[in-house]
Amino acid sequence: MSAGNGRAAMAGPGRADGWEPDALRRRLQSGEQAVTAEIGPPRGADPAAIGRKVEPLRGWVDAVNITDNQSAHTRMSSWAGSLFALAAMVPPVMQVTCRDRNRIALQSDLLSAAALGIPNVLLMTGDHPRFGDHPEAKPVFDLDSVQLLWAARTMRDEGRLLSGRTLDPPPGWLIGAVENPFAPPSAFRAARLGKKAAAGAEFVQTQYVFDVPAFGRWLAEVRDLGLDQRCRILAGAGPIRSLRALAHLQRGVPGISVPDDVGRRLRGVPQDRVADEGLRLCAEIIQQVLALPGVSGVHVMAPGFEHGIPAILEAAGVPPRSRLRPPVPAPAASGQERSGHAD
């Protein structure tokens, strides 16, 4: 399927049709602002589901996250979803959590991802099964997110497994992490990103930013530690499209904080205008965070509303990727492919 395509295309950026699986890496290296989005694979065996969801995003994002059984609900796997995204010519970011696999399976899946041409991986702890559709499941958590990042960096840059055995050839993905700037202990959150950067994270996507000043405070700490230079920051954003969603978020979704003024603004418009106001608010937040020093891009999450993401980006003044300058063909294809590995 797409495996061969992905591999071949990765070796030669700058194709006439604009297909560039490595777009996220190039964007982050060049210092241009990157755009990523997120979709969840289907609960079912529909081979066309991923294509339908990523189609509207093509040309608007540098890569799209494929979630890994998000919220501990069983879905199609993130590596299969990533392959479907590649086939639809939207570069995937394969999410990998520590919840369901031990270190043997994690490393195996990461190797497979590289062989299949998946250009980016996002390594995280994952939600506890207690919140999912199988609360009776055994949580694994053999590694934590920092250790998984560290293992991945070791696989790629040292060409070795945790066992010490060598990999030939080593994998070549871009390594990402997640962070929540808002959760306690807030004084430790920038340092926590530091641990992930030290372990090997080259970019980080944050939890939803609704409280821009609080995000700015975290970012200032991140800059003081020099972390924005070694781990590119993509600020998380997403629309609140109904008062029900607002109430849900404000009642306390773990890790998400919605300040009162956001609630007042959404409740202050007529019922039939809440969705529009939510989109406008999201676009404004995207503009605000992209203007902050140290922010390298935005990560847009709109579960069930992925097709609306281009309109949000347009309202925020974020140009479609196709309108940015085309990639410069690399003199040596292999050099291009490996250039992001050293940091």
Place this chain on the structure above:
Amino acid sequence: MSISTRPLPSPSRTGPGELSPAAGAGGPLPGVPRLSARLLYQVQRLLAPNAGYRWLARWTAASPARTRIFTAAERAAKARLFGCQMCGQCTLPVTGYACPMSCPKQLRNGPCGGVGADGSCEVYPAMRCVWVVAYERAESQGRVADLRLLQRPVDHRERGRSSWVNYWLGRDEGLWTADDGLAAAPRIWRAGPP
């Protein structure tokens, strides 16, 4: 893990007898350290390896019976004091003496992203996040830099073994990195590639 190593839930939530199967299913419950961080850092100095402790550890390890008794005593004390899970590779000296293995996700490198705004555990909201507790305790003793050290993956073969014996015999060298790893990429192996 056996029931006896499971930490007690916080007194404000429920008594041990009322611990519902659901609450205990799927991993540990956040531990609540019973002694002050200040006292424990003082005890830490008293427990630093010396010739006497090394002799005690060797003498203990030389006999299965002595090892069993010693380990049972360690288990009883540390389960009660920290919610210890007997991972056998103790990280308490660099986590403000709050046990990260009692985190429901057993995170050894810091809190997950789901900590409640009030510092509550995402998985058991009636209890405090182990890492919020660890941060407060480390900060109170000027030991926040400890939390930036990178904790290497756990060796599950050590589960149930005495970490005190391991500590005194020098078997737990390199459980964490020497610094925050930002200046030079730290090796994931405790000593060179195996």
